[in-house]
Amino acid sequence: MTSTSDLLARRNRTIGPYSPLFYSEPLQFVSAKGVWFTEANGDRYLDGYNNVPHVGHCNDRVVRALSEQAATLNVHTRYLNERVIDYSERLLATFDPHLDRIFFGNSGSEANELAIRIARQLTGNIGMIVSDYSYHGTTITLAGLTTGLQTAVPLDPHVRTLRIPDLDRDPRPDAEVLSEALASLDASIASLQEAGYGVAACLFDSLFSTEGMPRVPAGLVTGIVDRVRAAGGMVIADEVQSGFGRTGSHMWGYQFAGMTPDLVTLGKPMGNGHPMSAVVTSEAVLDAFGSRNEFFNTFAGNPVSAAVGEAVLVEMEEKQLMTRAATLGAEALARFREFAGQYDFVRSAKGTGMFLGLDFAVDGAPAPHLAKQVVEGVKARKVLISRIGRDESVLKVRPPLAFGQAELPILLDALAAALDEVSV
Ligand SMILES: Cc1ncc(COP(=O)(O)O)c(C=O)c1O
Structure with a gap:
């Protein structure tokens, strides 16, 4: 096996030195199973970090489903395929009843991009509200609202940010912290309206993962949702980190937060490492968007992805x-x-x-x-x-x-x- 320093030098000469690596001395694994990684010398590391291999690295059921379907049929979505519909039904059954339609994608970024595109079309507005330390993906729209990761792209003029308070860091009474946060949101909404952008959507992760898991005051999330809706905007719940049972108490982070979004975006754990994502929404929203846009995504929602996604759900249930x-x-x-x-x-x-x-x-x-x-x-x-x-x-x-x-x-x-x- 190539030494760490040689591989690092080759990496720098090809994909460059800017793509982040973990640790002062980077790790190089040769295999993984369940929750354990293995290095070339046989040393094993316990994975306490990765949420993508949701049901375990190289999970037997997922690998079998992927290879069997890949050896049988893989094709885009312009042909009927029962497996894709079986999977859609199974996944949608885990949501609240009004969230019963799905668009498939290939990454969390793609899902968030589509959700924003839908919100803009349906509301006729372009203003966006995000937390002031968050990350939602790589596209140009998302770079224009990235606040929690270095990006050379300045914040888009139609984006306003909201500081998510942390009661563990703020000694003031909860009610005071809450009213300050909601007053700042009111000001952001007013500023978007005065500038003529209006409010298309508020996009946030219910667990506020990138923000550092602040302990938020009761009523913050529902207060945000109510204000955004009253301003004519839609609510997008980014479940890329908080979804698929991560909270232990609920399948979806928005349920944990006690709110009902208009659009839900899924990613990372969905395919256990196979690139898959989705936007889940209501029939009314899908109809309004679908009837006006011939929306087609070549690789999204193909039979192999459906087989993988279904295996993840079955594994979650059985175990x-x-x-x-x-x-x-x-x-x-x-x-x-x-x-x-x-x-x-x-x-x-x-x-x-x-x-x-x-x-x-x-x-x-x-x-x-x-x-x-x-x-x-x-x-x-x-x-x-x-x-x-x-x-x-x-x-x-x-x-x-x-x-x-x-x-x-x-x-x-x-x-x-x-x-x-x-x-x-
Ligand atoms: C909350 C959240 N949303 C969206 C994304 C983007 O997902 P992807 O890298 O699959 O495009 C990420 C990635 O880290 C994320 O953490």
Whole structure:
């Protein structure tokens, strides 16, 4: 196998040095199974980070479904195919009854791009509202509203941003924090209307993953939804990170947040690594858009993707992965809370289900260097996690949902040992 330094040099000469790599010393895996990666020398790493291999890396059911369908028929959607419809029905049955129509895509970016295109057409407006530290994808429209990742594209003039408050970082009463956030949204809506853009949509991730999983005041999400609708806009729930049972309590993040979106975008875990995404919406919205646009997407919703997507759902059901996320997540969160009580530099434990974090702070100021030390310290114990948030001070523990009871102590022990080693 090529040495890490040689491969890095070749990578820099081909795909360039700018595409991000994790860790000061990057990792090079040769295989993965379930929740374990393997290096060429046989060393194994526990995956506490990746949500794409949702039902486990190289899952047997998914691999079998993919290869059998690829060996039988793969074709675009201009021919009838029962498997695609079976899958659509099965997936749509997991949504609230009014969300009963689907457009397929190939990436989260494509799904968000389409959702915005639909919202603009149906509302006749172009104004967009997003959180002030968020990421929704790679297209030019999405680059123009990216606030949580470096992009040379300035914010589009018709985009307004909303600061998502975190009660764990704000000592004021919840009601005061809530009314400040909603007043700032009111001002953004007024400014979009005054500028003649109107409000097409508000796009957000119900768990506020990129934002660092802030603990938001009760009524924030529903307050946003009500105001955006009253202004004539649509609500797009980005489920690329928060969907597919990740929260443990609900299949979809929007259900966890207690709101009803007009459009829901899916991605990452949907195909367990096979590129798949979707926009889920109502019959009225699909009709309004579909009847005016001959919308066709060559690779999206093909029979191989449908076979893969269906295998993911069957695997989730058979292994009861959402329930598992609830049980293991509660156990892990309890330990995370102990960590928060034990170490002065841990401000709070964050998250729900199998999406958890610890927020690091020293003297009230975010401490990204400590989060980095812990990520590296956990890696030294052959467990993979990462960090998120505006300050990169929040650990990101978001393993495949196939993560099991046997693996939890390995992750928690590695974390405990890395926390013990932190030098402030
Ligand atoms: C919340 C969210 N939405 C959308 C995307 C874009 O998805 P993709 O990279 O599949 O285009 C991402 C990717 O990280 C994401 O985290």
